[in-house]
Amino acid sequence: MDPSYKARKEAFVSNLSGSTIGDINAVTLVAPASVLLWSALQSRLSFFNPYGPAALLTDFILNVLAILFATTAYSSAPLLLNILLISPAILLYLTQSPLRPTQKAKPPRKKNVKDEASQEEAQSLPIHPFLTTYRSAMMIVTCVAILAVDFRVFPRRFAKVENWGTSLMDMGVGSFVFSAGVVSARALLKSKASRSPKAAFYQRLIGSFRHSIPLLVLGLIRLWSVKGLDYAEHVTEYGVHWNFFFTLGFLPPFVEVFDSLTVLVPSYEMLAISIMIFYQVLLESTDLKSYILISPRGEDLISKNREGIFSFLGYLAIFLAGRGAGTRIIPRATSSSKSPQQARKSMLVSLTLQVLFWSTLFFFNSTYAFGYGAGIRVSRRLANMPYVLWVSAFNSAQLLLFCLVETVFFPTIHRATSKDDEGERTSFATSRILRAFNHSGLAIFLIANLLTGVVNLSVPTLDVKVPQAMVILVAYMAILTGIALGMEKANIKLRL
Template sequence: MDSSYKARKEAFVSNLAGGSILEINAVTLVAPASVLLWSVLQSRLSFFNPYGVPALITDFFLTVLSILFATTLYSSTPWTLNILLALPALVLLLTSTPSRPQLKAKPPATKKNVPKHASDSSEPLPVHPFLTTYRAAMMIITCVAILAVDFRIFPRRFAKAENWGTSLMDLGVGSFVFSGGVVSARSVLKSRNNRSKKTTLWQKLIASTRHSIPLLVLGLIRLYSVKGLDYAEHVTEYGVHWNFFFTLGLLPPFVEIFDALATLIPSYEILSLGIAILYQVALESTDLKRYILVSPRGPDLLSKNREGVFSFLGYLAIFLAGRAIGIRIIPRGTSPSRSPQRARKGVLLSLGLQTLVWTTLFVLNSTHAMGLGAGIPVSRRLANMPYVLWVSAFNNAQLFLFCLIESVFFPSVHGETGKDGELERASVVTSRIMMAFNKNGLVLFLVANLLTGVVNLSVPTLDATTAQAMGVLIAYVGIITGIALALDKANIKLGL
């Protein structure tokens, strides 16, 4: 890469201050708004059954292109895009009646004579389509942003802030970790349900390390690729050698260590807050904050990678906050005295209360609200306490919105208690593209990173016109979506 162009690229993503949280909320609201329109089309018209070419194109526009447009063409007017998505949904609601989604007749193969309640008791962790939608939407916006940020059509206020501030990409990094924490709750719940099989901390560490190895290898590959190709890099993001794959790879074993404390501190919310508070106290009462932000980089590895090393504590707190809500919302929650409808109301109430609590803590921590707030600015570079609280509040709110949409338009999903019927209904009420992105999320994230590198090495993104940028970005998200659908069609799930 030409040295002068490389310097321009690095300057393009450096020393930024972010934007307002209200604008970020408006942009990210496009995802629930598009799911709302998708849900109305499906519940009122069964539009996506069968899933032909018109359904595929509409699905792509709603679930992928709407997010791309929100961060580019409509970045200055996100409410306009939200209205354009919500209005057709409102018109359909007022002019049509609910249709009954057609389910395939699929006779049970091996459970023909098994009573329904037996299946229920053996499968206490049901499929939640709203979780699939939440994780897929987060993955789509992440894939969009990592390439779009290199074009001028992507506003600088959406790119990662240098030291202090809030931005769309700052939120995206934390949301990726929070999402991983949510789904990690399944392993905890399974171990709790299977009390006959005890696993020691050492066994858990070995298993989690095996899961981490591929991510750490990817981190090394990215490191050597960036250095070897003289690729433009933002050193103050994570450090000289550190990258996000290292953070993701080191989370599982450290989470297992803190998971052992769950016997003493049974609430993952308290564990998360405890880490965030202790880390913030260290930042404020020692020279740690100065060391991370402004100290000269020494020759040792810690000094060269201090952002990645110390921000890991914040990401660990975010992961545990995600696991906390996962433990609350993933279990079926039904019993002889509690109907599926009451269980779903409990999930909505839990998400609503969690959103309120995390938001209140964030406001008190990051502002001077009512003269009681601490007024600590958000820093993704530090992954400080306000950042942890912001990410947790936002993701709980997103989960609440997706769960509410599903509960309103597809109430039969959480009313279905048999595993076979559950899977079938989930496929009817969930976007095919969303399901595909959720199924191979980490693989698609890797593909997106590779394609981003290819584009940046072959296209002068800084000099691209709006039309050229949109052409490249639409082709890019189209390729990723195609790969996702192909893997899903072949029933391939590649775990990292």
């Protein structure tokens, strides 16, 4: 890469101050607003069944292009875009009756088989469409941002801040980790429900290291490619050698260690808060903060990669907070005394309390709160306590919004009489594109990184005008969507 252009690229993403939390919330509200309109079309008109070219195009416009345009062309008017999405959804909700779910006739089963199947289904973990939608929306926002940030059509206020402040991409990194924590609870819950004895700690630790190897290898490949191709990089983001794949790769063994501590502290949220407090005390009572932010870089690996190494504590806390949320919202929660409707109400109450909990902690931690708050500024570079609390509050609110949309438009999903019937209902209530992005999330993330590199090495993104930039970005998201749909059809899975 030309040295002068490389310097311009690095300057383009450096020394930024971010945006307000209200601005970020307005832009990211487009994702639930798009799902709201999709749900209205599907529940009232069955618009996406059958899934023909018109349905595919509409699905792509609502769940992919709406997010792309919210962060680019409509970035100065996100509320207008939200109104354009929400208004027709409300109109459909008020003027059209919901379609009654059809149930296929099932051949009768023997009593003992039926009893066993009913018991198994009661204990199984359901597929929540709103979880699929939430996770996929986070992935789409991430994929959009990692390429769009290199174009001038992507506002600088959305790019990662240098030291202090909030931005869309700062939230995107934390949300990626939080959502991974949420879905990690499924394997944990299955393991607890299993009648087989739990493996010894050292065996689980070895297994977690094996899970880490692919991510660490990807981190090494990214490191080699960035250095070998002389690719523009923002060193203060993670350090000289560290990258996000290393953060993801080191999470499993550390999570396994803290998972074993739930015997003493039976709450992942409390474990997350304990890590946050410990880390924040180190930042405030020692020279660690100044060492990370302003000290000259030494020759040792720790000094060269201090941002990635120490911010790992914050991301570990975010992952545990996500896992805590997952342990409460993934289970079926029905019983002989609790109907599916009551279980859904309990989930909504739980999510609401979760939003209030994290938001209250964030308010008192990041502001002076009438003289009672700590007034600590958010720092994604440090992944400090207010950053962790902000990410947890934001993602809990997103989960609540997606769950509300599902509850309003598809209230009968988990009133199914059989596993097959439940599968049909969840499929009806889930966007095909969003399901595809969730199906192989890690693979899509890798491909998005590769395509981002190809575009940046082929096109002078800083000098591309807005219309050409939008064409490139739309084509990029169309390619990712096509790959995701193809991988789902071929049943190729690669998840985080």
